[in-house]
Amino acid sequence: xxxxxxxxxxxxxxxxxxxxxxxxxxxxxxxxxxxxxxxxxxxxxxxxxxxxxxxxxxxxxxxxxxxxxxxxxxxxxxxxxxxxxxxxxxxxxxxxxxxxxxxxxxxxxxxxxxxxxxxxxxxxxxxxxxxxxxxxxxxxxxxxxxxxxxxxxxxxxxxxxxxxxxxxxxxxxxxxxxxxxxxxxxxxxxxxxxxxxxxx
Numbered sequence: 001x002x003x004x005x006x007x008x009x010x011x012x013x014x015x016x017x018x019x020x021x022x023x024x025x026x027x028x029x030x031x032x033x034x035x036x037x038x039x040x041x042x043x044x045x046x047x048x049x050x051x052x053x054x055x056x057x058x059x060x061x062x063x064x065x066x067x068x069x070x071x072x073x074x075x076x077x078x079x080x081x082x083x084x085x086x087x088x089x090x091x092x093x094x095x096x097x098x099x100x101x102x103x104x105x106x107x108x109x110x111x112x113x114x115x116x117x118x119x120x121x122x123x124x125x126x127x128x129x130x131x132x133x134x135x136x137x138x139x140x141x142x143x144x145x146x147x148x149x150x151x152x153x154x155x156x157x158x159x160x161x162x163x164x165x166x167x168x169x170x171x172x173x174x175x176x177x178x179x180x181x182x183x184x185x186x187x188x189x190x191x192x193x194x195x196x197x198x199x200x
Contacts, residue, residue: 012048013045013048013052013057013071014045014046014047014048015046015048016070016071017042017045017046017060017064017071018046020064020066020070021046021064024064024065026064028042028043028046031060031063031064034062034063034064035059035060035062035063036059037056037059037060041056042060045060053107053109054068054107054109054124054126054194054196055139057071058139058141058144058196059141062141062142067119067120067122067198068122068196068198069118069119069120069121069122069198072111072113072114072115072122073114073115073116073117073118073119079115079116081116082113082114082115082116084112084113084114106128106129106130106131106137106182106183106184107126107127107128107129107182108126108127109124109125109126109127109194110124110125110126110127111123111124112124112125112193120197120198121195121196121197121198122195122196122197122198123193123194123195123196124193124194124195124196125191125192125193125194126182126191126192126193126194127189127190127191128153128155128182128183128184128189128190128191128192129184129188129189130183130184130185130188130189131183131184132183133156133158133163133181133183137158137181137182137183138158138179138180138181139179139180139181140176140177140178140179140180141176141177142177144176144177144196144197144198145173145174145175145176145196145197146173146174146176146180146194146195146196146197147171147172147173147194147195147197148166148171148172148173148182148192148193148194148195149170149171149192149193150166150167150168150169150170150171150190150191150192151168151191151192151193152168152189152190152191153168153184153185153186153187153188153189153190153191154166154167154168154184154185154186154187154190155182155183155184155185155190155192156182156183156184156185157172157180157181157182158179158180158181158182158183159174159178159179159180160178160179160180165185167186176196
């Protein structure tokens, strides 16, 4: 079975963040200043006590000047493709949502191309819980584009001042430099395929 805890451990995201931060000769405080994330939160992430939501991981990637794909690639991997079987994602263990900006992030994510090196796109399966909207869920990151395809349930996509309801089978492609965020809507949980593209 593939679950986010195993995935995070497999890719050693916390270790990668610490190693790259040290390689760039940045202190935790300096990375905190670059990302607007608290020093204690960064320390918890580096020590793999906290699983960073995608929005947080994107902030760290920008602060360290790497693409988000850096955290999910395996330098030993020489394959030209990665295959993720449906049955590996059927029963995913849900982990407690992490608090960021004093609010729970209402989703978990699973890399669909983990290990593959030198990608410009990073695909994820995202699972959303029903959650009331809060403006603290807004996020933006310069220079990236995102594509979402709803595979199950309904999602409210908050984009600047707009709220767009997406249902199963709907998709949206957008400039992620604008404030945006997602919450499950309708009857409850929702799932979506999300593809993040990082420009060089």
